[in-house]
Amino acid sequence: MSDTIDGYAEALLAVVRAEGASGADDEIFRFAQALEANDELRNTLSDPYVPAERRQQIVEDLLQGKASNVTSAAVSLVVGAGRAAELPAIARALVAKGAAAGGKHVAEVRSAVALSDDQKTRLAASLKSATGKDVEIKVIIDPSVLGGVVTTIGDTVIDGSVRSRLAQVKSHLG
Amino acid sequence: MSNLTAILAAEGPNGNFIPSDINELYWGSVAFGIIFVIFLWKGVPAIKSAMQGRTARIEDELAAAKAAKADAEAELATLSGQLGDADAEAAKIIAEARDQAAKLETDLTAKAESDIAEAKERSSIEIQAQRDQALSDLRAAVADQARTAADAVVRSNLDDASTQSALIDDYISQLAR
Numbered sequence: 001m002s003d004t005i006d007g008y009a010e011a012l013l014a015v016v017r018a019e020g021a022s023g024a025d026d027e028i029f030r031f032a033q034a035l036e037a038n039d040e041l042r043n044t045l046s047d048p049y050v051p052a053e054r055r056q057q058i059v060e061d062l063l064q065g066k067a068s069n070v071t072s073a074a075v076s077l078v079v080g081a082g083r084a085a086e087l088p089a090i091a092r093a094l095v096a097k098g099a100a101a102g103g104k105h106v107a108e109v110r111s112a113v114a115l116s117d118d119q120k121t122r123l124a125a126s127l128k129s130a131t132g133k134d135v136e137i138k139v140i141i142d143p144s145v146l147g148g149v150v151t152t153i154g155d156t157v158i159d160g161s162v163r164s165r166l167a168q169v170k171s172h173l174g
Numbered sequence: 175m176s177n178l179t180a181i182l183a184a185e186g187p188n189g190n191f192i193p194s195d196i197n198e199l200y201w202g203s204v205a206f207g208i209i210f211v212i213f214l215w216k217g218v219p220a221i222k223s224a225m226q227g228r229t230a231r232i233e234d235e236l237a238a239a240k241a242a243k244a245d246a247e248a249e250l251a252t253l254s255g256q257l258g259d260a261d262a263e264a265a266k267i268i269a270e271a272r273d274q275a276a277k278l279e280t281d282l283t284a285k286a287e288s289d290i291a292e293a294k295e296r297s298s299i300e301i302q303a304q305r306d307q308a309l310s311d312l313r314a315a316v317a318d319q320a321r322t323a324a325d326a327v328v329r330s331n332l333d334d335a336s337t338q339s340a341l342i343d344d345y346i347s348q349l350a351r
Contacts, residue, residue: 126349
């Protein structure tokens, strides 16, 4: 992790804590994931020829009514500083630091559909049972998973997706 | 001369052999002698010279003819030799041509047989390759159809929200084991 990304993550975490916006880190994380999945949005927000005010306005329009003001301001800050391309990494570092502060690890859970709170709770318990680590679940909606779940904790990947099973079947078929 | 005159004179002055006038005999003899001497002095050498010239010319001509004959014989011998050499050369060329023709025929036959064998081998390989390719294409097509079918079946089954939820629950359950 570069110092720049780490610095932005520390600063955003400090802002979130200062504002008492407990869910802001999750919102920033989800926006970063959406940005990572959308090439057009990423290119636009990363384009140095687009004025910073215009890029920030786009962010505020997108998050208007869907996220807290703290989230909107934090994302606008990063985008305005010309760091939109690094926002996914900054968001990962942010949630990792937030989780680490509570003695947890971040578990990125990719699923084709959203997980219910009950499923998140049971998944966290199962992951602790499997890995021995307390985890904070961050769900990423990824239609390419097709079904099931792919969990990433640090360098560990636990793939229970239909996509991987289908790939295995296809591989056997030649 | 005088003895002869005396003998002639002794035969009588009226005989047929000796003229009646001894002076006529005398001067006739003198004239004869002069003419004879002149003949011996001028005529004989001239005749002798002419005869010698003729003899020399004839000898020269004979020598030339002999030389020409010798040349002709030599030329004939040369021509005969050359003709013999030409015959031998022609026979040699014909023999070499036959050998080359035989060798060429052998080479062409061998090359043709080799080409035919190679063509057969190539055709066999190409046929086998085409057969393998066709089988491979068929297998790929079948596998592709199977993959597409499997993908379609799986995706259609995943449209149901309860199925998605069940898959997540199954994942969680397997982790807990």
